[in-house]
Amino acid sequence: MRAYPECIPCLVKQGLNAAEKLNLPKEKLYEVAKAGVRYLAQFEEFDRSPAYYAYHIQKFVKELTGVEDPFREIKRISNLKAEEILNKLNVEEYLKGDRLRRALKLSAIGNILDFAILSEEEAYGKILQLLEKDFAIDHSEWFERELETSERVLILGDNAGEIVFDKVLVKVLKELGKEVVYAVKGAPILNDATLEDAKMVSLTSLCRVITNGNDRVGTDLSVASEEFLNEWQRADLVVSKGQANFESLSGIGDKVIYFLLTAKCRPVVLESGASKVGDLIFKRNKPLEGGN
């Protein structure tokens, strides 16, 4: 999707939010905001995805901290908290009846929570509450149908913490006999999961984990590694997690992609066809032929 006008101030704000999480002093926050407006001021057209611009703005945060992985500690805490919460949840009980759809929902809910900010108790409470919620866009029947004739599923991961809940989805897909490959970022960007996170939460012992070979926000195929593009080609189905991946891949039509996310702003609500911010979405990139 193309950036909306309202994405422009939001992108600057995102840079500031990141800087605030890292406790940068006020003078550094001014620098981040200035770098943001100066970067955006150069464009005549905003025809790229919000994730594309977000990547460049987040680079200023890296530069200003002088640290290659400023979110490392935040990611570690998120993983730990999410693991605790997953252990506390009675997952097998929850999955009963409709294992695949429920695993998908748990994965989408993982996308809504900021594990670094919420206490374990708060996050746990929110999850129980959100599990009651239905997908606002639910293409899980199409997904199940296509899965029957599919062998390889590529999951595009999003954040640390969230990655823990994706393990349930990986397990359920594997029970169905699918070969699952999970892709993380090739280098640190924001709080996105990297190989380090995949190892930390033992995702690597569940399925093959690859990286996309770069540190972009979302998934930009034009800068992806050969290994990633190879898996992308081979996959029968792609499950794309989170808003940034949706932003960068929603325009792709020559691959079957199911977007699994929580809509966090009005532009994504509009582009996805959801009805409001906070909606859980499981949406095929285009209608399934012969599906209804």
Add this chain to the structure above:
Amino acid sequence: MRAYPECIPCLVKQGLNAAEKLNLPKEKLYEVAKAGVRYLAQFEEFDRSPAYYAYHIQKFVKELTGVEDPFREIKRISNLKAEEILNKLNVEEYLKGDRLRRALKLSAIGNILDFAILSEEEAYGKILQLLEKDFAIDHSEWFERELETSERVLILGDNAGEIVFDKVLVKVLKELGKEVVYAVKGAPILNDATLEDAKMVSLTSLCRVITNGNDRVGTDLSVASEEFLNEWQRADLVVSKGQANFESLSGIGDKVIYFLLTAKCRPVVLESGASKVGDLIFKRNKPLEGGN
């Protein structure tokens, strides 16, 4: 007050919000956002008030509509709705017991509501609810004390709609024998009240209404008219309404100013000493000598 880092994206967003209210098409919204980031990208320091930058960004909205007073209809509707609501409120009953403080509170509540957006019913309901709320910062005792030895009160108005509720405050001050002068904007800016609004709601028949001689957001003394500066000098007390006036006058120490507003964002919460967004504030610019 000086603009905070987070004011920078917020200023761009404000421009967009204004443009959205005017139903400008998406391409114009991109133009507003681009003009906003380009304008802000030129600054090395953000040592002016948010209202100062807001003024310049709002000028782009005027330029893009090609209309001198793009909010004219919104202001008219706000005045009409606010008048209906005031007629519905049993003001004399409400004022009983503590007339001045209650008139001040009603005036602060007028600052919180967007009469153009809310239906009359919604606005009326909100007012009843907010009347139950206390000032988070309440210097009304100091105000009453100072009022005893004061003759002239200058009120700096804020928006259309809101101006209607200020009439109650003007009446109560006049009952106390004070000479009240009410200042509006000298030319259209955003939905700020002008002489046209003061006439429309018959404020002009209650007290002398002057303009500040310009179209700035807030009150910038460096560009105010001689007539305004004359009244400013002569006034014993200034009552400054709304956030933009607070932003532009909070640094002034050589005049007694009481700020009457609702804190609408974190920077103003921090600068005013309020505790949270939404707090009603009635605050003297500096502690009253000998006051406690």
